[in-house]
Amino acid sequence: MKIEAVDFFYLSMPEVTTEADGSQDALLVRVAAGGHIGWGECEASPLVSIASFVCPMSHGVCRPVGASVLGQSIDVPQDIARIAAEVAYNSMDLLQAAHTFSGVEMALWDLLGKVRGEPVWRLLGYNASYKKTPYASQLFGDTPHETYQGAVRARKDGFRAVKFGWGPIGRGRIEDDAEHFQAAREGLGSDGILLVDVGQIWGEDVEAAAARLPALEAAGAVWLEEPFHASALEAYGELSRRSGTVKIAGGEGAHNISMARHLIDYGGVGFIQIDCGRIGGIGPAKKVADYAAARNVTFVNHTFTSHLALSASLQPYAGLADHKICEFPFAPKPVAHAFTANILQRDSNGEIAAPDAPGLGIDIDRQGIRKYLVDVEIKVSGRTLYATPEPA
């Protein structure tokens, strides 16, 4: 089959706010080859990712992503890796390329799985898709009481694991942060799994992070996520050596395999969190899962958006029975649910699994696309390089 077309759909809530909620917009990718269709989703800025697919070439290794994708043949999984390598080389000076290609790569797996009637995890070499324990991902409240209420709500909704993120943590006194951690624990109950995400708040300041460790340990937090800049390997390494029972988690910012490997090897993380919509897709995420599993590091997906992205993010570690925890978009904005016709349902134990269905196992709702579709036009030298396509 030849890749005949790659179409991007920029969807957005009518109003986007400054809250740290990545489900406010989406960039959906449709790939067509040999009369078949596959769907994927890029994380982060839709307009910029579209631009890096269609931009004019700057020179031999700053080519648009499209130049290395369109017209390629795709028949076996190895073709996806070959195309990925071409993108990496031909677009080495185009920083945004990894984010753009991530959604394309997912769509290629989805397409190949549909053609073969196999779930993607099977194409990756797994024999089973093991159940995962989803954690409800939500923001800390403005007050400890709000955090408490969030925890109670999540438990009532059947979640045993909850992750609280961002909000006031790291912006005020250590004692105030401790109250939030305790409130979360109280709301969760003693058997709940508590995870804490601070969204790079401390930059490279190891002491500021370490000062919160006793309170995190007292609240029984399993991990402290993204204390530092995605690239601050030295800070990660130092905190990991001091963090005791609280493991350090990170990796969502990884836009290539090396970055994830370095967080494991130099940063000493106990949990490596990979967003398939950023790292270059499902193939590189699978390589990270293999690397982590061989080193006693737990692989976790990073997903804050749709169930298309969720299914994609589960594939790389679907077959790793011991890597049990998974991020689950708890309260995404309506746009994130609008464009899929089905979602991953939790079973009676509150668990989910990568679907046992061809491709990613997620159907697309074209009416939902239409409802949130953003009209974009990019013209260079009088030529239209991109205009929002028809979803039908």
Place this chain on the structure above:
Amino acid sequence: MKIEAVDFFYLSMPEVTTEADGSQDALLVRVAAGGHIGWGECEASPLVSIASFVCPMSHGVCRPVGASVLGQSIDVPQDIARIAAEVAYNSMDLLQAAHTFSGVEMALWDLLGKVRGEPVWRLLGYNASYKKTPYASQLFGDTPHETYQGAVRARKDGFRAVKFGWGPIGRGRIEDDAEHFQAAREGLGSDGILLVDVGQIWGEDVEAAAARLPALEAAGAVWLEEPFHASALEAYGELSRRSGTVKIAGGEGAHNISMARHLIDYGGVGFIQIDCGRIGGIGPAKKVADYAAARNVTFVNHTFTSHLALSASLQPYAGLADHKICEFPFAPKPVAHAFTANILQRDSNGEIAAPDAPGLGIDIDRQGIRKYLVDVEIKVSGRTLYATPEPA
């Protein structure tokens, strides 16, 4: 002063080819504050970098670069670092942001220098701008004889140091590569400084790189540049431990300080090459220069484009007398010279220095801008987010 406007000018040769020549287009940035003007230049894809300045916000930490720049106050150098930190945090999920902000940051230094009547290197804390030995940066020939001729031409043109890059190296037999290295040495003469750049050709394949070390050593090459992917720290580290008299060089792909630091600490490079148009501008590059100097690693600029970019790239290490070598665009495309009214002239010894003139010391030629200006329009939801501005 308040930052009132930031304008981007996308310039390009009428035809862009797949050769590894980064001077085929340019993204010029003009910043206006308090009635003053500063100029800077971003490296790599102009369209994508423009998009990341004007794109709609996706969420709180995926904001357009413009949101953290426009309206900011700029009076002292510390303001530039403050704005840079805001961009890094507010756009942490926008991969292209570092490339975009790099040109803006340069322009802020240029503006501040002009306001104070001081060269940027003085604002950075240096007391002198030391002479540098420029190397003529050119591509390997298709044949060893062409490589030889290139070396002869560069020497005739007064260059003692020459860097050959890309071309056939690493694509064929080791013996063929060795012939190119020897031809370069013959053309340069025994006292010439020979530098070799292979543009990431070996990915992470340490053995393929190591197999060329004897020939490089025999030809007296000072450095082997970018043998691997920008992020392949392990491969860099292993090759560095085996490279003997040939030092490993790299760093042009660094889009933050951490990446450069890791190439030094984990990758063991002997030369760290920083492109101010990618790493976030002059401020972060100066921090890398300090870090390198303290560790006996030599700082080198990476510049393949205009003399505005060249002046900017010299500032971070202008005051480091021992860091003597510098990249000099030997045969850039006409667009790279068209938009500056002056260039950095080599003196009678063939040396250059960061100008002793306010700001970056480079004047802009608006007629030159006009000649190569690319017409761009970006519309989202019916609103024009970007239209090519008037250079006058």
